[in-house]
Amino acid sequence: MRIVDIRENTKSISSPIRNAYIDFSRMTASLVAVVTDVDRDGRRVVGYGFNSNGRYGQGGLIRERFRSRILEADPESLVNDAGDNLDPHRIWDAMMKNEKPGGHGERSVAVGTLDMAIWDAVAKIAGKPLFRLLAEMKGVEADPRVFVYAAGGYYYPGRDNTALRREMRGYVDRGYTVVKMKIGGASIDEDRRRIEAVLEEIGSEAQLAVDANGRFDLETAIAYAKMLRNYSLFWYEEIGDPLDYQLQAAMAEFYPGPMATGENLFSHQDARNLLRYGGMRPDRDWLQFDCALSYGLVEYLRTLDVLEQSGWSPSRCIPHGGHQMSLNIAAGLGLGGNESYPDLFQPYGGFPDGVKVDNGHITMPDLPGIGFEGKSDLISVMHDLAA
Numbered sequence: 531m532r533i534v535d536i537r538e539n540t541k542s543i544s545s546p547i548r549n550a551y552i553d554f555s556r557m558t559a560s561l562v563a564v565v566t567d568v569d570r571d572g573r574r575v576v577g578y579g580f581n582s583n584g585r586y587g588q589g590g591l592i593r594e595r596f597r598s599r600i601l602e603a604d605p606e607s608l609v610n611d612a613g614d615n616l617d618p619h620r621i622w623d624a625m626m627k628n629e630k631p632g633g634h635g636e637r638s639v640a641v642g643t644l645d646m647a648i649w650d651a652v653a654k655i656a657g658k659p660l661f662r663l664l665a666e667m668k669g670v671e672a673d674p675r676v677f678v679y680a681a682g683g684y685y686y687p688g689r690d691n692t693a694l695r696r697e698m699r700g701y702v703d704r705g706y707t708v709v710k711m712k713i714g715g716a717s718i719d720e721d722r723r724r725i726e727a728v729l730e731e732i733g734s735e736a737q738l739a740v741d742a743n744g745r746f747d748l749e750t751a752i753a754y755a756k757m758l759r760n761y762s763l764f765w766y767e768e769i770g771d772p773l774d775y776q777l778q779a780a781m782a783e784f785y786p787g788p789m790a791t792g793e794n795l796f797s798h799q800d801a802r803n804l805l806r807y808g809g810m811r812p813d814r815d816w817l818q819f820d821c822a823l824s825y826g827l828v829e830y831l832r833t834l835d836v837l838e839q840s841g842w843s844p845s846r847c848i849p850h851g852g853h854q855m856s857l858n859i860a861a862g863l864g865l866g867g868n869e870s871y872p873d874l875f876q877p878y879g880g881f882p883d884g885v886k887v888d889n890g891h892i893t894m895p896d897l898p899g900i901g902f903e904g905k906s907d908l909i910s911v912m913h914d915l916a917a
């Protein structure tokens with residue numbers, strides 16, 4: 531059993547939107563295919579992966595370092611002890627050979643993208659959905675019903691609150707019970723008007739989360755906290771710089787409601803620093819580490835160990851990214867849910883065809899692997915890469 535080829539293609543996922551920090555007009559993502567020599571049901575097993583939105587495609591790093599380390603490794607060293615499947619942990623070690631610790635940069639995105647494809651292949655070789663494989667691995671019961679919330683509410687050029695309200699109404703009508711909008715890309719007064727417009731629109735049908743994308747300094751963060759605490763929000767997200775744990779810790783004094791962060795922390799060491807120094811509260815706050823940006827599920831399992839050691843439940847994790855990989859981790863390992871972008875970053879985001887949001891939850895279909903084969907627009911670009 532061996533990996534015979536790894537292919538990468540950098541794809542555009544551009545979108546005419548912006549948050550408090552960046553616009554997405556030139557956003558890209560790496561799509562990868564890990565081709566094995568294993569046949570299942572008369573077909574060659576190919577694992578697929580891609581990186582989450584917000585960081586760019588990683589074709590350079592994948593082609594120059596990580597792909598060749600896998601393909602040049604002794605194939606025997608990449609399979610499990612039983613010899614009946616690939617071993618994602620051993621493949622991870624092969625990828626990270628000769629990489630110094632710390633300074634995670636964007637190599638964590640390259641490795642996370644490949645790791646997704648490897649887990650897809652492993653679950654396909656095992657002939658089961660990844661979430662069921664993960665639950666078995668952990669000795670827990672899988673729960674195919676996963677909480678999802680709708681992320682959007684960006685600053686579109688020239689948009690007014692009518693369009694924002696219409697967008698949020700659309701999410702509620704599609705079955706979401708939590709919707710999220712961007713803040714920090716306009717004045718505090720304008721953001722307050724946008725928030726009030728959305729709250730008026732969704733009423734008691736849904737809750738609102740807000741996301742500052744790491745934009746605020748301490749003074750602005752506190753001013754927003756004092757404004758936002760007048761509303762009963764689902765969470766106040768990524769308030770200051772992702773690595774400014776002191777700012778995050780200071781916010782607890784000004785904001786009693788739930789806060790969320792972590793999408794731009796790319797290693798279990800960074801996650802550990804957030805829990806050590808960021809003053810996050812395990813009874814109400816949320817952690818958004820995204821495996822597809824942060825060295826993949828092999829590393830995410832280490833992050834979950836860090837959580838456990840710090841007194842946090844995996845149910846406080848709702849990953850960033852809106853991809854099916856995190857849906858599988860949520861269903862298999864008991865995370866609190868997953869982000870979703872109902873109208874953006876297609877075909878990569880979203881759910882298999884026919885999966886509907888019902889009262890803020892989706893139910894995972896029983897598809898082998900991550901489930902990409904159940905999403906026709908996505909699997910068609912994946913097949914193009916593998917062909």
Ligand SMILES: [Mg+2]
Binds near residue numbers: 741743767768850
């Ligand atoms: Mg965010």
